Amino acid sequence: MRGRDWINLILPDELILEIFDHLDDKSSRDACSLVCKRWCSLERLSRDTIRIGASGRPDELVRILSRKFVNVKNLYVDERLSIPLPVESGRRRPSVLSVRLHLLSETSGSQDNETEAYCLSDAGLAAIGDGFAKIEKLSLIWCSNATSAGLKSMAEKCKFLKSLDLQGCYVGDQGLGAVGECCKKLEDLNLRFCEGLTDAGLVELAIGCGSTLKSIGVAACAKITDISLEAVGSNCKCLESMALDSEFINNRGVLAVAKGCLKLKELKLQCINVTDEALQAVGLFCLCLELLSLYSFQRFTDKSLYAIGKGCKKLKNLTLSDCYFLSDKGLEAVATGCTELSHLEVNGCHNIGTFGLETIGRSCRQLSELALLYCQKIGNFALSEVGRGCKYLQALHLVDCSSIGDDxxxxxxxxxxxxxxxxxxxCYLVGNRGIIAVGENCKFLTDLSLRFCDRVGDSALIAIGRGCSLHHLNVSGCHQIGDAGIIAIARGCPKVSYLDISVLQNLGNMAMAELGEGCPLLKDIVLSHCRQITDVGLEHLVKRCPLLETCHMVYCPGITAAGVATVVSSCDKMKKILVEKWKVSQRTRRRAGSIISYLCVDL
Incomplete structure (x- = not known):
């Protein structure tokens, strides 16, 4: 019957809660909570994740949220996010930040006190322990006011905690020790940039949570040494993932982890003092290893990769970055020994050339992603072998590979x-012939980026437009591309949502009109340094692309204050506009100042 609320009369709370559990999008949940008081109450009961950025009086905000959302299991606090400032006069659009601004307006005192009010303190950590007793995942990113006292008070009450991220927090050993003593279910721990920690805290945690800890990350902790890793190796037998970035870790620590953590599946190392001895132990003992990333190693050689290839038969993901003493022989050892390899990145390893990659193409048939960055010695024949052998390749990244061309x-x-x-x-040898072949053969291609490839022109994009259904396209700095190429994309790829056409000197208004007509799903566009585009072309674009969220248009002399105003008035979903300050009128600034950014302030 019209006017009767059949849903609330018939559906029990349990069924509505189950429906809410299937809503992954926050905006959908927020919309449901506005239907009626019952739905609002039920939605609060079903909410299990909360994210908090920099805000006025975050301690008080945590208390408020803990009273409203009692079943939260995942809490993310990230104080790297920008801090909203109160608006003294003028109108502005309402937003979710209004609660935070209201809290801020109630504060008083010196400027220093106001700055501290933006940071979660020990009182806030205590409120987390009191209000979110069911929490399983807690992330505290750059919460600089948090100390060991607050971490201890939180740990004593959060008995179900499984994941703890303390990146950038200046907590000490007592707080970390309390986590080890109280949080016996802890599995994941991130200690990147925790400068206040020493071996004492990590050793105590390893002893307390050794039976459950599966993942640990340490970076820029100058007082954490091999002593901590020896404790991890002795106590954390279930450890599966470790990431280390330290100048103070030596072979002794890595050896202890390799020998003690036999279930290790992921290992990321950036330790300049680690040598072949430690990596050979990884190959000998870590037989379950699936991911290995080695960064800036200057003290180990192909001997390490021989050991990895011989022992780590399950390796699927390998990253070699700035490892200067590795050669084709080491890569060959990995290729022949680790035939399940699916992801390979070689970055700045100047002694690795064509032969090493040839063996990857012949042996690693499951390869799905390949990245070659700053590899001057790798030539065309290497990728020819990859093309012949790696039929399942889905992603290819090439940066500054001067010997790779159209073949x-x-x-x-x-x-x-x-x-x-x-x-x-x-990659200056890549031109139209290679990209035309991609358009003719790779029908599943959705993401194409050809930045500063001088030989790529309109004919290449015409082939792409005919053969592929792109979602993302970046042709920044491809000077031979003009209206014809972009028009072909507009007509052939209606699902394009991201487009970077910056530094295209021959691109004009006709292409903008065609993009507006053919790409209604466009969300992000970069057209900076396009000298031929004017307000007319911009208007054609924005009038027909209602989903636009970001627009970068600096150094476009044909775009004036009128064009900027047109973008603001036409795009209701716009989140960011990058433009010169002098092109923004007072009226436009009043209307949309919060979404406008300035690259060059006084040009």
């Missing part, structure tokens, strides 16, 4: 027809 890209296009992502930057 290589043609081989990839003909052999890797499942390719979805192709990113090429500053």
């Amino acid at each position: 290589a890209i043609c081989s990839i296009a003909r052999g890797c027809k499942l390719l979805k992502k192709l990113h090429i930057r500053r």
